[in-house]
Amino acid sequence: RSRREPNSERSFYERLFNEEAPRLEHLDLLKLIRGGEDSYLELKVRLTNNEKIISEIVALANSGGGAIIFGVNDNRYVEGLDDAEQVEDDLKEICRTQITPPVWPYIDKVAFDNGKRVIVLDIDEKRAPHYAFDHRYYIREGSSIREAKADEVTKLFARLKPTNYESIPLFNTTIENIDEAFVWSYIRDLQGELFNKNSNYPTGQVIRDMQLGIDYSDTVIPTVAGILLFGHSNQVGKLFSRSSIELQRISGENLTAPVVEKIVSTGNLATLFERAQGFIGRYVDLWDSINIRKSKLSADPVAARSNYNRSVIIEALTNALVHRDYCVRQQPIKVNIYDSRIEIINPCIAQTLSRKGLESYGVVTANNPRLKAVFKSSAYGLKTVLGGIPTLRQLAYRSSGREPKINIIQEEFRIELFGC
Structure with missing residues (x-):
């Protein structure tokens, strides 16, 4: 019928x-x-x-x-x-x-x-x-x-809403795993002068109304997006191990070169975003200007730190965190810093992506639309960039003279950014 x-x-x-x-x-x-x-x-x-x-x-x-x-x-x-x-x-x-x-x-x-x-x-x-x-x-x-049962409810969401993994409830979590201060800071900044200090809504009700949690029996169970966005950062890694990012500085131009430093960071998305920026900032120079190209002196025995436009790095990290396919279990997000380039590898389902659509038109079906909306809101407290991949490509080309290299292979989205 x-x-x-x-x-x-x-x-x-x-x-x-x-x-x-x-x-x-x-x-x-x-x-x-x-x-x-x-x-x-x-x-x-x-x-x-x-x-x-x-x-x-x-x-x-x-x-x-x-x-x-x-x-x-x-x-x-x-x-x-x-x-x-x-x-x-x-x-x-x-x-x-x-x-x-x-x-x-x-x-x-x-x-x-x-x-x-x-x-x-x-x-x-x-x-x-x-x-x-x-x-x-x-x-x-x-x-x-x-x-x-709890695991059966999770399977119901996974089976009946397969393209919306962010909405799957995490039954190993409770509303106590949500950082109330973070939630209310977001709500207060979002509503501005309209914020009612006396509203006194339970945090569970707010999380449910934001569709970051589901009603279950007499409580609210946070979803994947709820924990990723507002989970207590020191608890998120244990509750949802896919919320991690692997950061390493490599002294050379490929993975066979010596590793200077490698860390795996866990936490909510705000924490991952800030830690990734901090790690990258230890090994490269980030500029707000796009006029950062410089001539290199071949006689200099020590290679200078590479320069990158800050907005390019911000957009690349944002893209990785909000578009990561969180149903892909094993691979974390990876950031590899080489001498003259940065590579960011993001787990994804390749069949849902079109390279041409991404590069030229910014057309992409968001894996995590609710997560993306909150993360990119100024009320969430992070500086992000508008325009997506097309803007990233333009800014990167203007600042380094080289266009980023984008590859979609199997279950990975790779973007290479070139320094100057």
């Missing part, structure tokens, strides 16, 4: 009233009923226990979709409904107000020749994962339902 998902309550009701939705033939419906309950079908004699109905709708939506037929008893006998219209209205209300995100089902009223009527509630998984009014996630196993 082809469906156009409604994006608002109004469009949902417009579809209900105006669209000629496919209807079940009587024979097909009877075959379903005779087959009995299974992973995709639930039979209900009537709509009575709303809480149980809500959990069953959520479980079906989280388990691939299915249908609930009202007006059929456990012995697969069609008893019919006394007031099918009222049942339909009640189901609409339940799906709209008691489940998050709302479920937009097809509701078919079927009348048999003997005058008995049933309702078929047809549910899909397009907007999953869903949770019930009690902030619990349910799944279906055969003809029974149960509350999903």
Whole structure:
């Protein structure tokens, strides 16, 4: 069945009233009923226990979709409904107000020749994962339902929202792992004079409203983006090991040359950003001006430190941190400082990137749109650069006379910046 998902309550009701939705033939419906309950079908004699109905709708939506037929008893006998219209209205209300995100089902009223009527509630998984009014996630196993375990909820997010890894909840974390001072500093700077000092919102509520956490039972669980952005920096490495950056200074022009210094830094993104800038600043000169090219004296026995435009380095580090594919487990972000160039290697899924689109047009589908929006906000407290890769290329060329080299290979995005 082809469906156009409604994006608002109004469009949902417009579809209900105006669209000629496919209807079940009587024979097909009877075959379903005779087959009995299974992973995709639930039979209900009537709509009575709303809480149980809500959990069953959520479980079906989280388990691939299915249908609930009202007006059929456990012995697969069609008893019919006394007031099918009222049942339909009640189901609409339940799906709209008691489940998050709302479920937009097809509701078919079927009348048999003997005058008995049933309702078929047809549910899909397009907007999953869903949770019930009690902030619990349910799944279906055969003809029974149960509350999903923490790791199963994580798998639901990974399976049903594969391009949005930043939104996966980290069940090894709690709201106590969030740096409250950092969160409220961000909110205060973001709102400026409109900030209400007496608002007194719980930090968990703020993290949830920013979609950096999910409701789970009676608490809020931070997501990958929530921990990366606002986690206590000294805890983030243990909670989410992929939040790391490997920095090394190499005395030469390739990886076979001696390593002068190598460190692996962990922490939230603000910490990684500042530590990476500090490490780079120990070995190169960073300039705010783009007029930094100079002539080199070949007779000088000691090579001078390379010069780089500061904005180029800032944008390259920003790109690595906000566009890193955090579902790639093993590789950290790597920054290699050679004598005359800096190489930044970022784990990514290469199939989703176009080099031409990136270089020439700045066109890229952000892996982590929510994370990027917060990180690049001035309220987050970091100096970033607007314009993305096209701006980086222009500034680098003006300052060094050489265009950055960009390569996308397997699961790596590499950018080489040349000093002068």
